[in-house]
Amino acid sequence: MSKKSFRQAINEAMRLEMRRDPRVIIMGEDVAGGQGGSSGVVDAWGGVLGVTKGLYTEFGPERVLDTPITEASYIGAAAGAAATGLRPVAELMFVDFVGSCLDQIMNQTAKFRYMFGGKARTPLVIRAMFGAGFNAAAQHSQALYPLFTHIPGLKVVIPSSPYEAKGLLIEAIRDDDPVIFLEHKVMYDDEEEVPDEAYTIPFGEANLTREGDDVTIVAFGRMVKLANEAADKLERQGISCTVIDPRTTSPLDRDTILDCVADTGRLVIVDESSPRCNMAADISALVAEEAFDALKAPIRRVIPPPHPGPLRLSAGSPLPARRCEDRGRRQGRHEPQSHRGSLIMNVSITPITMPKFGLAMTEGKLAGWMVRPGATVKAGDDLADIETSKITNAYESPAAGVLRRQIAQEGEMLAVGALIGVLADADTSDADIDAFIAQFNAEFSAGTAENADDTPPEPSVIDVKGRSLRVLDIGHGDGDPIVLIHGFGGDIGNWLFNHAALASDRRVIAFDLPGHGGSGKDVGAGSLEFFSSVVVDLLDTLGIERAHLVAHSLGGGVALTTVKNAPSRVASLALLAPAGLGPDINMAFIDGFITADRQKTLIPVLSYLVHDKGLIGRKMADDVLRYKRLDGAVDALRQVAAANFADGRQTDNLRPVLESVPPHPGHLGQGRRNPALQPRGRPAGRDHGRDPARNRPYAADGTVGRGQQQDQNLPDTLTLRKTGAPSAAKAGGAPRPHNTCG
Incomplete structure (x- = not known):
């Protein structure tokens, strides 16, 4: 996972699919970047906006094809290539040029499957820029997605962010029908966290x-x-x-x-x-x-x-x-139309902001004002000279009015969109202008100011004896570190409410098990033995002699297996609704979690995890689906389920571990109603880490503690004793139910 721009996410999607499938080719005007001007360097530009940069260098001229400026010809060629076994990604550059090749799209590509009785496939993606906001005027600013939506046989995709762009484009390239993939030209520099691996986002799900x-x-x-x-x-x-x-x-x-x-x-x-x-x-x-x-x-x-x-x-x-x-x-x-109310900004006041003279421009310098305060200007009059790293250009007035304020000083460097001046009518009061400036600046800088000095720690992917594990390692102290182990289908986010609090006086490590989250998707045999060996390898890699293991659900079985195989590496245990203490498992939950690929089918499955079903919403389900969309994630879950829940029963019986190994400080918290570990139709709270004589949960040190429902805070007795480790209950309560599984 790393921060990527919209441009980089699209490039990465094409690169990953070209590596995966030799049938994927790229076609379009200047997609190979031309000859780099006078330097003669192939791929110097990487397309008109740099989206395909580097693809020609890696894949060569047979798979990255520069075409003549003739949309009808190369879109038609791409359609033919798709119909005969290739998977072309054709770049139309600006969607406004579709008029030159509409017959090839509307009457040929979109109709092949229907005209040949469903036997023909046309896996063609047509990428195109669209939209206004870049001062490109009437012939380069249209949003023509309704035109394509009107044509049966086409799928039409409009990504809204870098994450969406990568997943939707990979889905489009793998689709067997023609897809129109539309990219807003103002978004190419937008950035957000995007997984490094390939993943897909299904069409038709908002x-x-x-x-x-x-x-x-x-x-x-x-x-x-x-x-x-x-x-x-x-x-x-x-x-x-x-x-x-x-x-x-x-x-x-x-x-x-x-x-x-x-x-x-x-x-x-x-x-x-x-x-x-x-x-x-x-x-x-x-x-x-x-x-x-x-x-x-x-x-x-x-x-x-x-x-x-x-x-x-x-x-x-x-x-x-x-x-x-x-x-x-x-x-x-519910105000009627006639009672509009005022806009957030006074429409009699026009802000003059640092312009964006290129897609890569993020800041500019006010080289000099060309109009004095108090001067009356017309729309289009030159107001100031703006200098960037590439050009110096005159900034034209966006409206008629009086230049009431010069906010920016000559020579000042400002971010794109920052307020540099104010136009207003002559009768607009100074008080209104002052209020406008204060509100504008507050809203413009609020997000940056809030996060300037408080950047939260980020997880990193490390090599653990040949395996990639995503790890979040925070905190310092003299005591033995704590290692947090999540459950089936979970990730380090499950410890959101615990991790930082536990790290107040010691080192605390959370990591994604193989096959989960941002870790590699190779799960080996998928067994508890395998995952336990990964825990020991992680301790070795981090230079940790022994650690407190706090584990939930399937992670509890991993922790108990680690006690069995490497008892000297475990300082204490805190097990939350652990697997491995009885045969029962709710396969409706396990199978449902694996197979659900839409919010509507996943939300009922996630509801097994909490007592309050209202905690499970669409956003939570979408976060889980983001993980499941990663290539190899679902296959990994299937392998883990096959290894640990064969024939609808838990494979490993780890109850003897609690009795046969040397006692470890710790405690077991087992929910009295834990439907993820219970088969349908059977009352929860029986024979899962419980003393059968008194129907109370065992603790790893031989004591018995009071069980709590899975979604409630852990009891105060759930403490890593004899070590000075903090109580998990006092450090934020039970792991949040998001992504946790039986």
């Missing part, structure tokens, strides 16, 4: 980027980010929003949209495409037809005006995030 009670917002591509910005502001005003990223317009996840509208009763749709017959209109019709009775207020659309995209916004034109916020506010409060 992503809920946040959940709320008052308003549902549906947005596409870059508009998802703007919708979330608006939702953040509405949250501070007491209006909570659900934001839906459909990911694909064809297929469209109708059920998620309808379910969320049923929950909130209000709907706002943010759609960058031209307003007639666009996705906002389509979704409005869907909800009006199938969820009309659920609506508490009229459906609102945030859409552009019905004309070609301008070079830049006119004076006073609110940006989509601000318009979305205004619509959301009126929906949340």
Whole structure:
């Protein structure tokens, strides 16, 4: 896992698929990067925006094909190549150029499967940039996804982030039908954490980027980010929003949209495409037809005006995030259209911000002002010279008005989007301008200021005797370290509420078991013996002589096996609902966790893990699905299940370990109702680490403790005794149920 830009995520998706499948080829204008200008270096640029950089160098001219500037020819060639066994990824560059090759897409590629009775496959991906916001004017700023959505036989994908882009593009390349993959050109420098491995995101399943009670917002591509910005502001005003990223317009996840509208009763749709017959209109019709009775207020659309995209916004034109916020506010409060209320910014005041003169530009220097404060300017007049690492360019006024304030000083370096000046009418008060500046700067810098000096520790992937393990190692102290071992299907995130608190006075290590989280997906035999050997190898690699083992679920069985095989390496045990103390296992949970590939099928399975079923939401399910989408993850789970739960029963009986090995300080906490370890139809709380005479749970040191439900805080007796280790209960309670399994 590492931070990647939208551009890098797309590049990595193509690179991984080209390594995996020799049939994958890349085609398009300048995808090999041309000849690097006068330097003559092949692949010097890597395409018009650098998205394919490095692919030509690795895969050569037979698989990375520079084409003539003739879209009809190379899109047609790509369709033919797909129909005859290859898997081309053709770059159309700007989606606005589709008119030159629409027949090849609409009447050929989209129709092959239907015209040949379902026998023909056309695994073709057509990548294209779309969208406004880069001052590219009418012929390079269109959002034409409704056009492709209208054509049966095409799948249409609009990723909203680097993580989404990589997973959706790999899914598209592996799909046997033609896919239109649309990338918003303003997003190429957006960054977030993205897994290094290959993974796929299924088409037709929307992503809920946040959940709320008052308003549902549906947005596409870059508009998802703007919708979330608006939702953040509405949250501070007491209006909570659900934001839906459909990911694909064809297929469209109708059920998620309808379910969320049923929950909130209000709907706002943010759609960058031209307003007639666009996705906002389509979704409005869907909800009006199938969820009309659920609506508490009229459906609102945030859409552009019905004309070609301008070079830049006119004076006073609110940006989509601000318009979305205004619509959301009126929906949340059910204000009629005539009572708009004010926008977050006073529309009589126009901010002058550091412009973005290139996709790679992140900051610029105000080289000099060309207009004095108090001067009246017209839209298009030169206001200032802006200097970047590549160019110095004049900044034209975005609107007519009076330059009331020069915020930035000559020679000052500022981030793109920072406020450098203010235009306003002559009669706008100084107090209003001061308030505007204060609010603008506060909102612009809030996120950076909050995180500037408090960067949380990040896990890292380390080599453990030839295996890649993701490890989060924090804390310092003289005592023996603590090692946290999660359960089946879990990861280090299960210890979110425990890890830092336990590390207040000692070293605490959490790691992803092989086959889980960010660790390698090779699980060997998948047995408790195998995982125990990995624990010992980890201790060796980290230079730890012995450690306290705090383990949950399947991890409890791993910890007990480690006590059996390497007792000198274990200082104490704290076992939370451990496996290995009885034969029963709920295979409905195990099988369901392995096979569920959608939020709707996974949420009921995750509900086995908690007493309060309301804790399991769509966002939690999506986090689990992110892990399961990684190549090899599901196969690893199947192997672990086969090794440990053969024939619907737990394979290892580790109860004798508690009686035969030398006593270790520690305690066992076993839930009185733990359905993940119980077969369906059998009462929970029997014969799982319990003293059969008194029906109480055993502890590893021979004592008996009071069991607690799995989702409750651990009892104070769950303490690593004789070592000075802190109580797990006092360090934040039981591991959070997210991702934990039996």
